[in-house]
Amino acid sequence: MNDSFLQEQGVSGALIESVRKFRESYPVAEGLENRMSTPEIPFFGKEILEMAIAALLQGENLLLTGEKATGKNVLAETLAYIFGRPTYNVSFHVNTGSAELIGTDTFQNQEVTLRKGSIYRCAEEGGFGILDEINMAKNDAVSVLHAALDYRRIIDVPGYDKIPLHPAARMIGTMNYGYAGTRELNEALVSRFLVIDMPPLTEETLFYLMQSKFPDLKPAAREALAGLYLDLQKKAKQAEITTRALDLRGLFGAIGTMRQGLSPYLAVQIGIVNKCFDLFEKEIVRDVVRTRIPEEWTPQDIF
Incomplete structure (x- = not known):
């Protein structure tokens, strides 16, 4: 992990040092190398980076809003790279339900087991969950996220157990305005995020x-x-x-x-x-x- 691009943009030295300590405190488990990614082009923007880094260090989740092509997904990937976390991407659409997030029952070795979904794995492994187009999510899917995103930091898997979120796990939601199929996020969900409104490209x-x-x-x-x-x-x-x-x-x-x-x-x-x-x-x-x-x-x- 190279912090030089943060230094080049003038990001606060105190924040960079805190990120280094975070990475040292939460090493990534073996076998998750394929979940680590390096952005082709890191996000450019000192103020946005500082706000996002400070929020994630505090343990908050982020919601990135703004118009098309403002770099929301690039920022999300860059943050996962900065913090050295595996990423789990969920692209919400009208058919995304709780099963895609938590997992589904499957029959294996003569018994019923849970095939873990992306958010379940993110919670277990301390990943960064990138919730793309979160304002297209159905109520069924959003209800799964409520307890994971607030102070409880748990996922209740029906028929199995409560899964506590790894202390390094964070959720980063993105949303565009005015796309077909989108809707306003309800107040309860928005309150679980700190919101960064992405400026247009300059x-x-x-x-x-x-x-x-x-x-x-x-x-x-x-x-x-x-x-x-x-x-x-x-x-x-x-x-x-x-x-x-x-x-x-x-x-x-x-x-x-x-x-x-x-x-x-x-x-x-x-x-x-x-x-x-x-x-x-x-x-x-x-x-x-x-x-x-x-x-x-x-x-x-x-x-």
């Missing part, structure tokens, strides 16, 4: 991310691509377009195809423009692309 953050992922990107290309994303972000905020085209993964995927030799203009078509299925919206996005990415550009203009 030019500085985009430059950092691009430099980290594509260090050989030319400065002019970096400015043009970051400008394209920020233009789309502004139009989405003003409700001129939906957030379909506001896709950072799509932008990075497009840059990757440029490295393979695809024309930058065509690369942005498949990474950004074609994410829009409404013809009127697609034309608006295409116009934004034309102002930033000339059709005559070649991959040599990018790298």
Whole structure:
């Protein structure tokens, strides 16, 4: 575990030292190496990192809210990496129930046993549970989390036993606003989290991310691509377009195809423009692309 990227961002030395002590106090059990992950690009943002680290050190759970492409999942993965914890991801959807979280009965060696679910294992092994799109969770699933998230820190498994949470276990929920199938979180659930509202991406953050992922990107290309994303972000905020085209993964995927030799203009078509299925919206996005990415550009203009 390397803390250099925290030091580079100016994160408080006292917090970094507390994280080191946490890792020393709670070594990861053998056999969980495949649950450990290193983020491809660590989260960038001193204040957000300090708030999140302080909350987790205090034993609190986190809820990361905000618009699409603000880095919620990147932050969650980065925090698990910082604290040196195994991760257990749960992507909530309309059919996610308590069985997926706790586990289900299965027949093994001539007897009924419990096949442990992700939250059960997270509780046992002191992992970080990443609860993705938690505002899509059904009441059945949320009820499992209530006792695990408050001062009781237990999971009551019907027909088995109460499972106390490992002292290093934490839950990090993420939620987007306004997605189909989402709903407001009830007050009882929200009260079990400390909430961080993720700010929209800035030019500085985009430059950092691009430099980290594509260090050989030319400065002019970096400015043009970051400008394209920020233009789309502004139009989405003003409700001129939906957030379909506001896709950072799509932008990075497009840059990757440029490295393979695809024309930058065509690369942005498949990474950004074609994410829009409404013809009127697609034309608006295409116009934004034309102002930033000339059709005559070649991959040599990018790298």
